[in-house]
Amino acid sequence: MSKRRFGGDEVAHIITFLFAALIIAVTIGLVWQLWLHSAAARQKFGFSFLASKLWNPVTDEFGAVPFIYGTIITSFLALLISVPLGVGAAIYLSELAPTKVSNILTFLIELLAAVPSVIFGLLAIFTLIPLMRDYIEPFLKNVLGFLPLFSGRAYGIGYLTAAAILGVMTFPFIISVSREALMAVPREQREAALALGATRWESTFDAVLPFARLGIIGSVFLALARALGETMAVTMVIGNDPSVHASLFAPGYTIAAVIANEFSEATGDVYLASLVELGLVLFALTIVINGLAQMMIVLTTRKGSRKG
């Protein structure tokens, strides 16, 4: 009798253990495959792959710089758009709105996170690109055209448009995590500030925000990690140009977009391996940023290890 019971628990333990171990095995397998299939490029270029601006399938010379540049530029610009708006919205939702309203609006924001990337891309092609090309970019060019950032032809397709759509896609991450970070700040902080005669804004800005700082920064890293890996919406509006341009109006490329576009057409080992190596670079980038994000979020939100 007791032997049978012991057997049942053992079996359950083993089965669940195997499935859990599968996760580790698959992830190791993934890294291993990325390493393996990028061998041809790593052997040929070594570390100069990360420093080279050249992407030339004719001469089999490949470099990662245009894609790393494009990935970082579009992601940072996206954050420039979504962080102020997102933190502002989070402040409203956690401090100022009545609970019911806050819950409904938060619910709606979380629905925004569920919208597939390709749908954002669809919208970007037919609504954002004309908007950029006909109104926003010419406006920026008129006002700020003396800066190299805003010079050159305004196609409506390029870094700026990609950054804009990425910004919209990252709203939900900034908002929901920041809101929780703000809500995790003890009530006493606010009450103390208000008792001392602070306005609602002052209480928020001076007493609450500093405590939620880490969580908010965590949300920014989270959003950054998502933006770096975002593929479809960016591919549809970035312009597919593997070079580095100073102007934000110019077409460019990101790591995810070049893999999406060129992977099935890469003839020859070095070409394919270069694309896989780009995937490896992106993978490394997102691990680091995600790791930082997790750390900060764990440190401030109410519930311990919440997966972001």
Place this chain on the structure above:
Amino acid sequence: MKKLFAAGLTVLGTAVLAIPAVAADTINGAGATFPAPIYQKWFEEYKASHPSVQINYQPIGSGGGIAQLQKGTVDFGASDMPMTDDQIKQTPVKPLHFPTVMGAVVLSYNIPGVTAKLKFSPEAIAGMYLGTIQKWSDAKIKADNPGVNLPDKEIEIVHRSDGSGTTFVFVDYLSKVSPEWKSKVGANTSVAWPVGLGGKGNDGVEGLIKQTPNSIGYVELIYAVNNKMAFADVKNAAGKFVTPSFESVTAAAANSKEMPPDFRVSITNAPGAGSYPISTFTWLLVPSEIKDAAKKKDITDFLAWMLTTGQNDAQGLSYAPLPKAVVSRVQAQIKMVK
């Protein structure tokens, strides 16, 4: 609860998995977007008359067709650029080139306010794509288009972002007519473009042209026609401005050098007054050895159909059918598929 959930999932899963009970052999091919409109029409027609054979063709670009053929993930490839000797060496099973139709790579443009048909010389085209000619009002363009009110706007160049046989045909032509292009950029399915936006596939390029004012790009004739976009006459080797059409493509093929036995030939910049200078054959790349007997029969049957019935569809879609002399030689090659 868990059991119910699992049971429901199993039922749904079985139902969905049972749906593809379509009793058809599936042949998978991938490659050039250049001939995709006629290939997809062919495969639709072929399926209608041969319901048990379903040929799925995915237009992912000539580079893709060659790459996937090399990796063995497709049953056949398609390309507007003949495979190089190196590429053939890297393919496990030696591929045979089967020409299917001929077509024209045209310069499609979108200039608001300009309704006249523009004429371009080789120097103008090379200049635009090298970035040395930057505005529509440039003297070189105006010289060939007297009387057309060309705006003083910047030319938005569009090219391919993917590995493309159409690109190859275009830059092969540019390399022949412009020494500067040849030395600076060269010819392949994918090149380092000096300027421009990249579109994916002939579709993507035409899509960009349509949406971007003052733009120009190179696409297969049918893409410009289907989308009612303007396309230009180009000056050929004999100095005449020729309109792209199946007639001028046929003339280019007729005036070109003799077709070699393996059918790999370039007919760009062909001599002759009526030749359109940016013309090309396009090929199906079929392995010379197909182990699966049923697949082999399906593919060879299709090739035979393509060379006879299929050719009738070409003109309607602005492609040129294969010259009769070539057809009989290609039919002979079908026997080489073991």
Place this chain on the structure above:
Amino acid sequence: MSKGTSFRNRRRHAVNNVMLTVCGLCALLTVSTLFVVLGFLVYNGISSVNIDFFTRLPLAPGQEGGGMANAIVGSAMIVVVATVIGLPVGFFAGIYLAEFGGKTFAFLVRYTADLLNGIPSIVIGIFAWTVIVVPMHHFSALAGSVALSLMLIPIVARNTEQFLLEVPVAMREGSLALGATKWRTIASVIVPAARKGIMTGMILGVARISGETAPLLFTALNNQFWSTGVSEPTASLPVMIFTHAVAPYDDWHRQAWAAGLVLLTLVLVANILARTVISRGASLPR
């Protein structure tokens, strides 16, 4: 002196009002994005969501009409297979983490699951290509499903773990006190108690993967006809939206909008149902 103070006070109150309004506007702007997206999809797509769309196959370019029946069925097939693979793995791994895990190994599993969750979907597509497409010499729905299941597993695992851990200790102890074994306790007491949260996470996970495009680009590829099985290239709704949106044909654009509307409706409905009806206030995964 009182003049100075009241000026400062007035300014403080002005700043207060301005900033509160700004924050309110931020919230309005960000929330309205959802409605802007829906609005455009409905406006451009609703007239094309007709019986043809659901029942006809796509036509060769240049011909008007046709539909995306094969893509709808294809997506369903790919997602179902991905769910069949991924759900059990995630579920049982989650049970392990909550109930059996030793300190270090459980930490490793959690860390890896979070890692897997954060990997860009295009990189997962590369992995599926190397381990399924290349050895099989075939693009296939299966490869696409495997890629999607890799995205589903960490979501389901962490979510399951979270809700199992929330079950009150009293329930576990009560069951054990009555003489049930650990696994009986898990199966008959703990999991049923946590089922709402677990199911919510599963539904949200499945909704998420059904909208993914990148991992399918070079695994399931695409198909102009009905797919003839899991080991064949298969059309899917997200990939169709992509190819049709970047093409030049107006007819294809129309269909892309319709497909987008259908896809988004399905995803949103799943999300809304899961978050309101099923979970009823449980705190939810992102």
